[in-house]
Amino acid sequence: MTELSELQSMGTALEGESIHPGTNPQKHLPHTLFRSFFQEERFFLILSVFIGIFSGLAVVCFRYAIDWSRIYLLGSETTASPWRLILAPTLAGLVIAVLVIHVFPQSRGSGVNQTKAALYIYNGYIPFRTAVGKFITSSLAIGSGHSLGPEDPSLQIGAALASILGRRLHLSRDRMRLIAPVGAAAGLAAAFNAPISAVLFVIEEVIGRWSAGILGSVVLSAVSSVVVMRAFLGAESLFRVPPISRVRPAELLAFAALGIVGGLAASVFSWGIVRLRPRLKALPKWTQYFQPALAGVAIGIIGALGFPQVMGAGYEFMDQAIHNQFTWEVLGILAGLKIIATIASFVSGTPGGMFAPALFIGAMLGAAVGGVEHQLLPHLIGSEGTYALVGMGVLFAGFLRAPMTSVFMVLELSGNYSVIVPVIVANTFAYVISRWLQPTPIFDVLTQQDGLDLPSMEELREADVLRVEDAMQPVKDPVLDADDPLERAAQQADKAQSDHLLVRVRPAGWSVISKQELRTMVGEGKGELTLRSLLRVPQISYLHPDYSLDAALRQAYRWPLVPVVSRADYQKLEGVITQQDVLDRYRAVSEM
Amino acid sequence: MSVQEVITENNSDRGLRWYSRREPVILLVLSTMAVASFLAVSGLSKAYKRQQQELGQEWFTRAVADQEGGDLRRAVTEFEAAQLYARGNFVYQLKLAQTLAALGRADEAYSYLLNLREQQPDNGTVNLELARILAKKGDIDSAIRYYHDAIYAVWDTDPEKQRRTVRLELVTFLLQQNAKTQAESELIALQASLPPDVALRTRVGNLFLKTQDFERALAEFRTALNLDRRNAAALAGAGRAAFELGRYNVAQRYLESALAANASDADSANLLKTARLVLQLDPSRRHISAAKRSKIVLSAFNTAGERLQTCNLPTMSGAQGLSTTTQEPSLAVRWKAMKPKLTELELRRNPDLAENAMDLVFDIEQQTSAQCGSPQGADLALLLISRLHESNER
Numbered sequence: 001m002t003e004l005s006e007l008q009s010m011g012t013a014l015e016g017e018s019i020h021p022g023t024n025p026q027k028h029l030p031h032t033l034f035r036s037f038f039q040e041e042r043f044f045l046i047l048s049v050f051i052g053i054f055s056g057l058a059v060v061c062f063r064y065a066i067d068w069s070r071i072y073l074l075g076s077e078t079t080a081s082p083w084r085l086i087l088a089p090t091l092a093g094l095v096i097a098v099l100v101i102h103v104f105p106q107s108r109g110s111g112v113n114q115t116k117a118a119l120y121i122y123n124g125y126i127p128f129r130t131a132v133g134k135f136i137t138s139s140l141a142i143g144s145g146h147s148l149g150p151e152d153p154s155l156q157i158g159a160a161l162a163s164i165l166g167r168r169l170h171l172s173r174d175r176m177r178l179i180a181p182v183g184a185a186a187g188l189a190a191a192f193n194a195p196i197s198a199v200l201f202v203i204e205e206v207i208g209r210w211s212a213g214i215l216g217s218v219v220l221s222a223v224s225s226v227v228v229m230r231a232f233l234g235a236e237s238l239f240r241v242p243p244i245s246r247v248r249p250a251e252l253l254a255f256a257a258l259g260i261v262g263g264l265a266a267s268v269f270s271w272g273i274v275r276l277r278p279r280l281k282a283l284p285k286w287t288q289y290f291q292p293a294l295a296g297v298a299i300g301i302i303g304a305l306g307f308p309q310v311m312g313a314g315y316e317f318m319d320q321a322i323h324n325q326f327t328w329e330v331l332g333i334l335a336g337l338k339i340i341a342t343i344a345s346f347v348s349g350t351p352g353g354m355f356a357p358a359l360f361i362g363a364m365l366g367a368a369v370g371g372v373e374h375q376l377l378p379h380l381i382g383s384e385g386t387y388a389l390v391g392m393g394v395l396f397a398g399f400l401r402a403p404m405t406s407v408f409m410v411l412e413l414s415g416n417y418s419v420i421v422p423v424i425v426a427n428t429f430a431y432v433i434s435r436w437l438q439p440t441p442i443f444d445v446l447t448q449q450d451g452l453d454l455p456s457m458e459e460l461r462e463a464d465v466l467r468v469e470d471a472m473q474p475v476k477d478p479v480l481d482a483d484d485p486l487e488r489a490a491q492q493a494d495k496a497q498s499d500h501l502l503v504r505v506r507p508a509g510w511s512v513i514s515k516q517e518l519r520t521m522v523g524e525g526k527g528e529l530t531l532r533s534l535l536r537v538p539q540i541s542y543l544h545p546d547y548s549l550d551a552a553l554r555q556a557y558r559w560p561l562v563p564v565v566s567r568a569d570y571q572k573l574e575g576v577i578t579q580q581d582v583l584d585r586y587r588a589v590s591e592m
Numbered sequence: 593m594s595v596q597e598v599i600t601e602n603n604s605d606r607g608l609r610w611y612s613r614r615e616p617v618i619l620l621v622l623s624t625m626a627v628a629s630f631l632a633v634s635g636l637s638k639a640y641k642r643q644q645q646e647l648g649q650e651w652f653t654r655a656v657a658d659q660e661g662g663d664l665r666r667a668v669t670e671f672e673a674a675q676l677y678a679r680g681n682f683v684y685q686l687k688l689a690q691t692l693a694a695l696g697r698a699d700e701a702y703s704y705l706l707n708l709r710e711q712q713p714d715n716g717t718v719n720l721e722l723a724r725i726l727a728k729k730g731d732i733d734s735a736i737r738y739y740h741d742a743i744y745a746v747w748d749t750d751p752e753k754q755r756r757t758v759r760l761e762l763v764t765f766l767l768q769q770n771a772k773t774q775a776e777s778e779l780i781a782l783q784a785s786l787p788p789d790v791a792l793r794t795r796v797g798n799l800f801l802k803t804q805d806f807e808r809a810l811a812e813f814r815t816a817l818n819l820d821r822r823n824a825a826a827l828a829g830a831g832r833a834a835f836e837l838g839r840y841n842v843a844q845r846y847l848e849s850a851l852a853a854n855a856s857d858a859d860s861a862n863l864l865k866t867a868r869l870v871l872q873l874d875p876s877r878r879h880i881s882a883a884k885r886s887k888i889v890l891s892a893f894n895t896a897g898e899r900l901q902t903c904n905l906p907t908m909s910g911a912q913g914l915s916t917t918t919q920e921p922s923l924a925v926r927w928k929a930m931k932p933k934l935t936e937l938e939l940r941r942n943p944d945l946a947e948n949a950m951d952l953v954f955d956i957e958q959q960t961s962a963q964c965g966s967p968q969g970a971d972l973a974l975l976l977i978s979r980l981h982e983s984n985e986r
Contacts, residue, residue: 043615050622057633064640076647078673169618228630232637236680240707316676323703385703 044175048182048217051165052224055158055186059225060232062135062157062191066150069143070312078316082304085145085311089296092144096137096350097289104133107351111156113447115184116206116454124163124176131160137351145311146292147299147341151191152353158187158225178214181206182221189222190229192355193237197409198222204402205443208455237413239319242385244416254381255422258369259394259429265335265365266398266430267437269358272343274438274445280347281449288349295348299341309334310341313356318363318392322385326364328371335364354442358395366391386422389414393423398430401441468552469545471585472564472575479504479573480531482511487527490518500560503531508570509539510563545574553582648678655687664695682708690721698725716745720758727765735765736774756782760795767802776803783808790820797829801836809833813846824853828860831867838980840867869973875950876981886939889946893934895970896956897927903964923956954978 073088074080080088100108107130118126138153162183166176181202189198199215199222207214247255280291302310309317321331342357370387373380389410396406410423440448447454477496480489482505493501493515503511513535521527521534532538541555542563555562556579566572655670671688678684685704692701702725708718723738739762747754759782766775779799786792797812813830816823831846847864850857871877875888900923930952939946957975961967967975 046619047622050626053626054629057629060633061636064636067640067644071643071647076651076673076677078669078676232633234680240703242703242706316672320700323700325697325700325703 044178045216045220047165047169047179048220049224051158051162051179051183052186052189052221052226053228054161054165055154055183055221056190056225056228058131058135058157058161059154059187059190060229062139062150062154063233065135065139066143066313069139070145071143073144074311079308085303085308086297086300089145089300089311090293091296092140093146093292093294093296093348093350094289096141097292099133099137099140100292100349100351101288104129104137106130107133107137108349109351109450110443110446111152111154111159111184111353112205112443113450113452113454114156115159115180116443116447117452118159118163118180119177119206120454121452123173124166124171124178124180126156126160126163126180128160128164131157131164134160134351138353141292141345141350141352142312144296145299145303145308146296146345146350146352147310147312147314147338147357148345148350148352148354149313149356149359150353151188151355153351154187154191155184155353156187158183158185158190158221162186162221178217181214182217185218186221186225190225192409193226193229193233193235194409194412195219195222195226197405197412200408201402201405204404205400237415238315239322239389239413241389241414241416242323242383244386244389244414244418245382246418247382247386247422248380251380251382252422252425254370254373254377255387255390255426256429257373258366258387258390259426260433261369262362262365262391262394262426263398263430263433264437265339265361266358266395266434269339269343269361269395269399270434270438270442270445272339273346273442274449276343276347277446278449280349291348292345292350295344295350298344302337302341307334307337310338310360314338314360315356318360318388321363321367322388324367324384326367328368328375328384331364331368331371335361335368338364355396355400358399359392361399362391362393362395363388364391366394386419389419390422390426394426394430397427398434399442401431401434401443403427403431466549466585466589467545468543468547468549468564468577469575471549471552471581472543472545472577473581474575475502475573477501480513482506482532482535483530485527486518486521486529486531486534489531490522490527493518498561502561502563502573502576503535504571505532505535505539506571510542510565511535511537511540512559512561514560542570543577549582549585552577553579556582644677648674648676648681648684650674651677652684652687655691659687659691664691667691668695668697682711686717686721693721693725698728701725713741714746716742716747716751716754716758719745720761723762732769736762739765752785756785756792760799763799767799772803775799776805779803779805780808783812788819790816790823790826793819794823794826794829797826797833801829801833804836806833806836810837822849822853824850824857827853828857831860831863835863835867838976838983840870840976843867844871866969866972866976869970870976870980873970873973874977874980875946882940883936886936886946889939889949890934890936892953892970892974893927893930893949895974896953897931899960899967899971900924900927900956903960923952923959926952927956954981 069092073092074084079085106114106127111134114126114130118124134153134156138148138150142148142150159180160183162179163176165183166179171179184206185198185202188201189195192198199218202218203209203215207218280287283291299311317334320326321334326334338357338361342354342361345352346354367384367388369391370381370384373387374384392413393406393410396409397403400406406427407420407423410419411417444454477498478492478501480492480501480503482503484492489503496515499516500512500514503513505511513531517536526534540559540562542565543552543555544567545564546567552562556577560578562577563573564575564577566574651670651674655667655674658664658670659667668688668691671684671691674684675681675688685708689701689704689708692698692704702722705718705722705725708715709722712718719738719742723735723742726735726738729735739758742758743755743762759778763775763778763782766772766778779796782796786796793812793816797809797816800806800809800812810830810833813826813833816826817830820826827846827850831843831850834840834846835843844864844867847860847867850860851864854860873888873892875885875892880888930949933945934949939949953974954977957967957971957978960971961975966972
C-alpha cells in the first residue's frame with residue numbers, strides 16, 4: 001500500500017467513524033441513505049437557499065424603507081420644493097452622523113470591503129449590529145437624497161444575515177469564511193434584480209477564485225433571493241430598455257470613444273474619493289458630526305438649482321436617459337454633478353453604496369456621448385439609449401474594476417445580446433485607461449485607507465501562475481525499464497549522475513529507485529531478477545507540464561524525483577522535477 | 593494529502609456534522625422562520641403597495657385634471673409621479689405618453705409607447721399613438737403600418753367606431769401624402785361598414801371627392817340624402833361630385849338645393865354659377881333653335897378671342913404668325929382668319945363652320961388655361977364644355 005492510499009484509507013476511516021459512531025451503516029439502509037443525502041456539502045447548499053430567502057426578504061424591506069424615507073422626507077412628488085430639497089438631506093445627515101458615530105460605527109464604509117474583511121480576516125464574522133446599522137442609516141441617507149445607492153448596503157445586509165445564520169449553526173471556520181460571500185451575492189442579486197451579475201461580482205471582487213463548491217452555493221443563494229424579491233417587487237428589470245438595433249461595425253469606433261470618455265470620468269471619480277476621503281477622516285472628530293450634513297447641503301443646493309436628478313439612487317432618471325429624454329448638454333451636466341454629489345456623500349462617511357451612482361454617471365455620460373456623436377455623424381450613430389446602457393457598463397468596468405461583471409450586467413439589464421460587442425469594446429478602453437490613470441482599484445485604496453490588508457482581486461486575477469514546465473529539468477540520466485534484469489539496470493545506473501533514477505513501468509506507470517538500493521540488491525545476488533519484482537514502490541505519481549507548481553510541490557516532497565510526462569502519451573517523458581527545483585523556482589520569482 | 597490535513601479537515605467540519613445529524617430539525621426551524629418572515633414581509637408589502645397605489649391614483653387624478661385643464665406640462669410631471677408609484681401601470685404610461693406627444697415631446701412619447709406595445713401588441717390606442725408620432729416624424733411606411741395595426745387591433749369600447757375613426761384618420765394622412773390610390777382603397781374598405789349616419793356618409797363622400805373618385809362620392813352623398821334630404825353639406829357634396837362628373841344638370845339641381853338649405857355656401861354658389869354658364873354656353877345642347885345655337889357659337893368665339901388677347905400666349909409673337917413648337921398657324925392667326933367668316937347667317941347655313949369655330953374655341957381655352965392658369969366665368973365654362981366634348985368623343 002502506498003503512502004497516499006494509506007492516507008486516503010485513514011481519512012475514510014475517520015470520516016466513517018464520525019458519521020456512524022458504533023454502528024454498521026449496512027444494517028440501517030434507510031438511515032444511511034438519509035445521512036448520505038444530508039452530507040455537509042449538500043447541507044451547505046440547502047443553507048445557501050435559506051440565506052437567499054432571508055437576504056431577499058431583507059432587501060425587499062430595505063427597498064420599502066428607502067421609499068418610505070423618500071416619501072416622508074422629500075414628499076411624494078417627483079421634485080420637491082427647493083427648501084425641502086436642501087433641508088431633507090441636511091437634517092438626515094445630522095441624524096446619520098450621530099447614529100454612525102455612537103450606535104453603528106461599523107455601518108460606515110464600503111460593504112464590499114467589509115465582506116472581504118469578513119472572508120479574509122474575521123472568519124466570516126459580521127456583527128448583526130452592522131446589518132441593522134446599514135439598513136437604517138442607508139435607507140435614511142438614500143431616501144433623503146444623498147447621492148448613494150442601495151446595492152452595496154444590500155450586499156452587506158445579505159452577508160451579515162448569512163454570517164448570523166452561520167454562527168447560530170456553529171459552522172466550521174472554512175464554511176463560515178464562505179458564508180459571507182454567499183449572503184453578499186444574495187443581497188446584491190436582490191438589489192439589482194440581476195442574479196448572474198451578482199454571482200460574477202462576488203466571485204470577481206470578493207472571493208477572487210472559481211470553484212464548484214463556492215459557485216454552487218453563491219448561485220443558489222443569488223437565485224433564491226431574486227425569486228423572493230420578484231415575488232414582492234415584481235419581475236421587471238431596473239430599466240425599461242427600448243429595442244436595440246444591430247450595431248454596425250463602423251459604430252464600434254463611436255463606442256470606443258465612449259470607453260475613453262468613460263475611463264477618464266471613472267478616473268476623476270476615483271481620484272476625488274481617494275484624495276478627499278483621508279483628508280476628511282483626518283479632520284477633528286467633532287467635524288464628523290457635520291460632514292454628512294454638509295454633504296447634504298451641497299447635494300440639496302444642486303437639487304434646488306434645477307438638478308434634483310442627482311439626488312438618491314436615481315434609477316428613474318437613468319431610465320429617462322435610456323429613453324432619450326434629456327439633451328446631451330443636460331446629460332453631461334448631470335454626469336458631472338453626480339460625480340461631485342457622490343464624492344461629497346461618500347467621503348463624508350454617509351453609509352450607502354457607489355454602484356447606483358456609477359451606473360447613473362455611466363448612463364448619463366453614455367447618452368451624452370451618444371448624443372454628441374449623433375449630431376456629428378447622424379447616419380452612423382444609432383439610438384442614444386444604447387449608448388446609455390453601454391455607458392453603465394463602462395463606468396462599472398472603469399470605476400469598480402469588475403470587467404466581467406460589467407459586461408454581463410449590461411446584458412442582463414438590457415436582455416439584448418446585440419450590445420455585447422459594443423460593451424466589450426467600450427469596457428476594454430475604459431478599463432485600460434482607468435488602470436493607467438488610477439493603478440490601484442478603488443476598493444483596494446479604500447481598504448488601505450481603513451488600515452486593512454486584504455488581497456487585491458485585480459492582482460489575484462492577473463498574478464502569474466507558475467507551472468511545472470517553469471521548474472522541470474531535462475532528463476539527463478538514463479531511464480530504467482522495469483522489465484530489465486537487475487544486473488543490467490545497475491550497470492545503467494552507474495552511468496547516472498544523480499542518486500535516484502526513474503523506472504518505466506509498462507504499460508503506463510512510473511517508479512523511482514536509488515543507486516544504493518540497486519547496489520544492495522545486486523550484492524544480495526538478485527541480479528538476474530527483473531527490476532519490477534524488486535521495486536519497493538511499484539507506482540509513483542507523475543505530473544504534466546501544465547500542472548501548477550503548487551501541485552508539483554505536494555508530490556515532490558514525497559518522492560525524490562517526479563516524472564513529468566506528456567498528456568498524450570504517459571510513457572513519454574517531458575522532464576523531471578524535484579522538490580529543490582520547485583523551491584528554486586519560487587525563490588527566483590520572489591527575487592524578481 | 594497528509595495525515596495532518598485529513599485530521600484538520602475532519603475537525604473543521606465536526607461542528608457542521610454535529611448539526612448534520614439534526615438536519616431535519618434545523619431545516620424545520622429554518623423553514624418555519626422563512627415562512628414567518630415571508631408572512632411578516634407580506635404584511636409590510638401590503639401596506640407598502642396600498643400606499644403606493646393610493647399615491648399613484650392621487651397623482652393620476654391630479655394629472656388628468658390638469659390635462660383636461662390644458663396644463664400639459666404640469667400634467668406630465670404628475671403623470672411621472674403617478675408612474676413612480678405604479679411602475680408598469682399601463683394606463684398611466686399611456687396617458688403620460690399621450691400627454692408627452694401632445695406637448696410635442698415625440699421621442700419620449702415614442703419610447704413609452706414602444707414599451708407599451710411590447711406589453712400589448714394588439715392595443716389599438718398604443719398603435720394609433722405610435723402611428724400619429726411616426727406620421728409627424730415623416731416615417732410614412734411605419735406610420736401606415738401602425739395605422740393598420742390600430743385598425744385591426746383590440747379596442748375596449750365600441751371597436752367598430754374606433755376602427756372607422758382610425759381608418760378615416762389614415763385616409764386623411766394618405767391624402768396629405770398625396771397617396772390618392774391608397775386612400776381610395778382604404779375608403780372603399782371603409783364604405784362597406786358605414787352605418788346610416790348622414791355626417792359620416794357626407795365625410796366619406798368628401799374624402800372620395802379628394803381622391804377624385806367622383807362616382808363613389810356621388811353615391812355616398814346620395815345615400816346621405818336618402819337619410820336627410822335637406823342636409824346642406826350632402827347636397828353641396830353631391831352637387832360638386834355631379835359637377836366634376838360633367839353632369840351639370842344634376843349638379844345644378846343639387847347646388848340649388850344646397851344654397852336653399854345654406855345660402856352662405858359660397859363654394860356651392862360659385863359652382864352653381866359655373867354650372868349654369870356651362871349649360872347656357874354649350875351650343876350642342878338639345879332643344880335650342882339654330883339661331884340661338886349660332887348666337888352661342890358667336891358669343892363663345894368672341895369670349896375665346898378676348899381670352900386670347902388677355903392671355904398673350906408666347907407663340908402669338910412668333911415669326912410670321914407660326915407656332916414655335918408645331919410650325920402651324922398660331923391660335924391668333926387662326927382666330928383672325930376665321931373671324932370674318934363667322935356670321936349668324938353663315939353659321940346657320942354651314943354647320944361645319946360652327947363646329948370648326950367651337951374646335952378653335954376649345955383649343956384656345958385649353959391652351960390659355962395651360963399657359964395662363966385656370967380661367968373664370970365664361971372661359972371656365974367653355975373649358976369645361978371642351979372637356980365634356982372630349983370625354984363624349986372618347
